[in-house]
Amino acid sequence: MRLRSHYLVLALSIVVPLAVFGGIALHVLQDTQHSSAIGRIEQSAILTARAVDADIYRAQSVLKVLGRSHALAQGDLQRFYEEAREASAAPGGWIILYDTGGQQLLNTRRQYGVELPKRPDPEQIGTMLASGRGQVTGIKWGEVLKNHFVMVEEPIRTPSGQRYVIGQAFSPAFFAHSFTGRALPPGWRVAILDSAGIIIARSENADKFVGRSVRPDTLAVINKTRSGVFTHLSGDNREVVDAFTRSERSNWSIVIGAPVDEINAAVWRGVPFMSAGLVIALVAALALAMLAGRHLVRFVARASQAAALLGQGGEVRELPRSGIHELERLNIAIREASDRLQAEMRSRSDAESERNALLVSEKTARARAEEQNAAKDEFLAMLGHELRNPLSAVASAVSILDNARQVDDAMAQRARDVLRRQTDHLRKLVDDLLEVNRALMGKLELQKAPVDLAEVVQRCVDTLKASGRTAAFTVRVDSVPATVNADPTRLLQIIDNLLDNAIKYSPGGGEIALTVRQVGDAAEFSVRDSGLGIAPELLPHVFDIFVQGKQSLQRAHGGLGIGLSLVRRLVELHGGFVRIDSEGSGKGSTATVTLPRLAGPAPAAPAAASAAASRLRRVLLVEDNPDAREMMSMLLQLRSCDVVSAASGPEAIASALAAQPELAFIDIGLPGMDGYALARALKADARTAAIELIALTGYGSEKDRTQAVDAGFARHFTKPIRLEDLDQALA
Structure with missing residues (x-):
């Protein structure tokens, strides 16, 4: 196939499909815009119906609240009259209360106490009271008001058994707000019809049309279904599209109409732009075909340049494909040669990059290790300093107490205060180290x-x-x-x-x-x-x-x-x-x-455990460290305890059988038989099972506490035990 033939086929393959599909798209766009306009009318009718239902629901809610009035239940109609005036659900609306015979008992549009007329349709009162359901009336004419109105009514029964019907009356103008606040096109008309087809509200000429019935053919279409769209001729002989829907609460119909010529005008306004776009696209397609032909002529020159670049070791990144068989074979050969050359070059480059990356990684790891080692040394030095300070103070205080004959009571007391503060400080350092490690590991x-x-x-x-x-x-x-x-x-x-x-x-x-x-x-x-x-x-x-x-x-x-x-x-x-x-x-x-924060006050904190009783308590102390055992024994003796001590598990079992203690303080880290095994052995023997076991250990994690409870311990304290914890345990 000659190059000239390629030009012609290329131009036709672009222009013909574009023209055909452009025409189809234009027709589809017209249909879509027309359907969108109809859909907008229907959506406006639905939104207006929802607004009307919301007004009616609000009025029904007010009536039900008034029905539960204490004043009405007590028969105080004058006070109920004031409540009804305040509770009216709408500006310009008024409340009417009927007895079972249809007589108006009060009307907030009239002064309280004046004579009020009887309802012209008292049978409706009986129907509502019998069924227990309220109603929304159609439009009525008020002889006294000389105006139209509608009613939302509800039957009520007071706790004393009195039965009434209470209603909220509205002027038709009230419901006009459901569509006057919406941004509707000027030519659109909105009407609200009651179930008999009488106009309640209208967006145009409301004074002329409110209270009049719509045409029978329109009413017949509306009564067939709850919603729909139909086309008809208006009174001024214009073709109009009407969309209607039914109110769920009132059974009223909301009708919105738009002239067909306005809808079509809106649709056709976009046609010139689409047509212009289609013409521009066709011109662009022709120009593109010409340019493509020119580019095709340049193809050989680009292929020659690619071959030269390949010979210099460069990469041929892109070659335009050709529909000419011979030229495309040339393209394939050039691309394959370029791919093989670049693969070889990438392999060499990857090996070099991997080597460099290993060098960088090694340097980074060495630097990080040095930083971590420096941080470790700094922390150990800081920890050593923080431990030596209290240990120095403890050693000095002990030396002072060793010279009891040369130290007065005040100096001895200060030394004891130093011992207490510094041991507390040491405990806090250790607790902080353990707690922060457990917290960071998520084990708290x-x-x-x-x-x-x-x-x-x-x-x-x-x-x-x-x-x-x-x-x-x-x-x-x-x-x-x-x-x-x-x-x-x-x-x-x-x-x-x-x-x-x-x-x-x-x-x-x-x-x-x-x-x-x-x-x-x-x-x-x-x-x-x-x-x-x-x-x-x-x-x-x-x-x-x-x-x-x-x-x-x-x-x-x-x-x-x-x-x-x-x-x-x-x-x-x-x-x-x-x-x-x-x-x-x-x-x-x-x-x-x-x-x-939680709502409400916190429950009262439980009372603190009482101090240990002054009576002599028998206590078994199991501790393998001689100094710790001796000091703990002395501390227990100062708290009126008869102390029996042991340094191992077997010795502790023998002491427990011989002395029958009430309490046993047991270290966990005992040699041979650990504290858990000792606790299980004591609990397994009926002679020692009643002893209350208390774990006293350096292991303080939640896992350690759980393991201690499982082994039979009643309490778990970490060393050194606080005096208040010791007193609580003894109590």
């Missing part, structure tokens, strides 16, 4: 219950005050009750960490303000201090683990930098969030915790 389990956040905050403040930690500060608490669903222990941990930071980083004599308030459905707790503040560059990282502000070698503020990390994780587990705000160094900081 919460025991939630409704608690008052304000009460927990006050309890924490009272504890700090009792310990003397807040003596150098002005602590101000401003709180309101706020019930949250939280684990009380974890909540205390959150508050204690934030208060500890506020005290740690505030100068003596500063103010610490605590606030608890309700914000919508949330409870918000904030701690504001006037201390060192947070530098802007550190603020985004305060919740990162092991992050602290720069400190001197003395580390005056101490800590491991994990408190806020633990706080954030605990708050998130409660479904809340925490943020830290500071205007900069030296300007203080504010920590704010937001938690979901």
Whole structure:
């Protein structure tokens, strides 16, 4: 086939289909636009019917509410008259109350007490009272009003057995608002007809047509079905498309009509644009065919250039396909040669890239390992410092107490205070390390219950005050009750960490303000201090683990930098969030915790366990560490306990059989027979099964607690045991 023939076939294959399908598309567009216009009329009728139904439903609701009036039930018609005037469901509407005989008892359009006429159709009253169903009337003529109106009526029965019919009357103009507020084209007409075909409202010439019946042929079409579309000639001899639908509540018909010539004019307005577009497309197609022919002539030149590029080792990315067999074979040969050449070059390039990537990965891994090693060394140094400080103070206090003859009572008391504070500090360091690790690994389990956040905050403040930690500060608490669903222990941990930071980083004599308030459905707790503040560059990282502000070698503020990390994780587990705000160094900081709030007050907290009874208690202590066993024995003896101690499981079983103790404090990590096995053995023997077992161990995870309960332990405490926990266990 010659090139000239290709030009002709190409031009015809573009122009002919385009012309045919363009004509079809134009015809389809006309039909679519016409159907869309009819659909818009139908949708307008449906929306108007819904508006009418909404007005009627509102009136029925008002009537039913009035039917339950205490004034009506008590027979106080004058007070009921005032209520009815206030409750009218529409501007310009009025309320009428009928007795069972159809006599008007009151009419809010007339003064109360004036003589009122009897209803002309009293049989309707009987029908409504018998059926228990209300009605929406058609349009009526009021002789007294000299105007048309419609009624929405409901039968009612008072608790005392009195029966009435109450109605809401409307002027026809009221229902005109259902279509006057809609953006309808000027030539469209809207009418509302009652079930008899009488016009209730009309968008044009309402004064002339309201109260008149529509033509019989129109009424016949409307009565055949609940909705539809029909075409007819209007009174001014114009062809009109009418869409109608029926109101669900009133059985009225809503009719919207649009002149056919206006609909067609809207459809034909788009035809010139479509025709112009089709002509432009045909011209463009011809031009495209000419250009395609010209490009075809240039094909050989491009193929020659591609061959030259291939010979230079370049890539032939794209070659236009050709319908000429010989030229297309040339294209295929060039593309295959290019693909083989590029595959070889990519293989070499991939090998080089892989080698370079391995080098980069090795450098990155080495750098990361060095960073992690430096972070590990820094953390170990920090941990060593934080542990040596309290250990140094403990060692000094012990040395002071060893010289009892040279130490007065005040100095001894100060040494004991130091021992108490520093052991508490050591316990907090260990607890924080374990807690933050469990929190980050997702192993924390919460025991939630409704608690008052304000009460927990006050309890924490009272504890700090009792310990003397807040003596150098002005602590101000401003709180309101706020019930949250939280684990009380974890909540205390959150508050204690934030208060500890506020005290740690505030100068003596500063103010610490605590606030608890309700914000919508949330409870918000904030701690504001006037201390060192947070530098802007550190603020985004305060919740990162092991992050602290720069400190001197003395580390005056101490800590491991994990408190806020633990706080954030605990708050998130409660479904809340925490943020830290500071205007900069030296300007203080504010920590704010937001938690979901429960409705209603928190249940009263259970009363604290009473102190251990003064009577002598028989206690078995099982501990393999001699020093820990001796100190714990002394502590129990100070609390009126007769203590029997053992260093292993078999020894403990023998002691339990001999002494028959009431309580047994058992270490878990015993040599040979561990604490779990010992507990199971004691519970399995009827002679020792009644002993209450208490686990005293260094293992404090939730899994450890569960395992202890499964083994038979009644309680689980981590070392060192707090005195209040010990007293609770003994009680």
